[in-house]
Amino acid sequence: MNRLLDDMLTADEKDAIDRVLGGRNPRFDLLVELSGLDPSKDFRDSDLRYLNFCGADLRGYDFSHSDLRHCIRNENTKIDDSTKFEGALIEWIEVEAVPIVLQMQGVESAPGSEQRRELLRRMISEFGRTQHIVTYLVSAATRAKKFDDFLDFADYLPSALNEDQRKSLRETALRLLAKRVSRSKSRTRREKTAIFATDSIVNRLRSSGGSLSEVIYSNLAAVINSKNETLALKDMAFVEPQDLEAAIRLL
Structure with a gap:
């Protein structure tokens, strides 16, 4: 030890x-x-994601306010009214979906954006954009710490999402964008330099296709056109942080 x-x-x-x-x-x-x-108290308020509950007798367990997303169960997992899930986050994975879960774990532990994107590409190529995978991508995107990380998942999200999913993604993107712009301003202490915080974001959005990122880019084009600064996104120097914010709000 x-x-x-x-x-x-x-x-x-x-x-x-x-x-x-x-x-x-x-x-x-x-x-x-x-x-x-003690099953009746030691698993409350805990991060229990990706645990394997196959065959487990969970009667009498208290998982209140715990994170049980992507936990695996099968027909032999025993759960009844004595199993407490008050306030818990639950996204059960049936044992047949274990290969997908293993790939999700790989995405979560990827050391950088390039590796993460490659693993996402492989996962979607092998399993498609199933409801399970889309739910995971939304969850992962909303847990992103940086805007670039958010885009790693947004690039693989379909454009058709329900309103709750769009709301969560919209709020996350706005928060991460504000954080990035604020950091850019603090480095130079000049308001105008905030525009450079959006350059790499716009470049990434421009190269996206058939995804949520493409929707944001299309929204950005509409915002720019409405300002009559250009009829197409040819000169990205005119894109300001507030333009990108407006595009995200249109999600």
């Missing part, structure tokens, strides 16, 4: 880890029993 962890853990905690690591059956509820955790 790592020396730092060894110093931080109690003897009971070390014993619990050893019991779990030595367990022969990977079934979730059996591992919980080995660990000594």
Whole structure:
């Protein structure tokens, strides 16, 4: 065991880890029993994404306010009225969809944009834009920390989305754009330099096709045309942050 962890853990905690690591059956509820955790309280307010609940007996578990998105279950997973999900985020994955989940995990752990986009391309090429995958892409986009990361997912989202999905994406894009513009201004302390914050965004939108990004680009063209500065997006120097913001609001 790592020396730092060894110093931080109690003897009971070390014993619990050893019991779990030595367990022969990977079934979730059996591992919980080995660990000594209490199903009625130790899984509240927890990030439990991507856990495998196949065959597990989840009766009596309290998952209140926990994140259970992309958790795997099958016909032998036992859930009844004693299983609590109050306030939990739930997106069950049936065991048949496990290959997709594994690819999603790869996307989540990708070290950079290029690798992430390649994994997304492969996933959609293999499985298509199913409802499950679109739901995942929306969720991942709304969790993005930077606008470029948001576009990685927007480039693969279909243009046809429901209003709730569009609202979530719209709010995220506006927040990330404001963050990017603010950072650009703070670097030079000049208002006009904020325009450079949008240059790379517009270039990416221009090269998108058949996706949500293309919708944003089309909206941007409409915004620019309405300003009578150009009839087509030929001179991108005229695109200001507020133009991009207006285009996003049209989603």
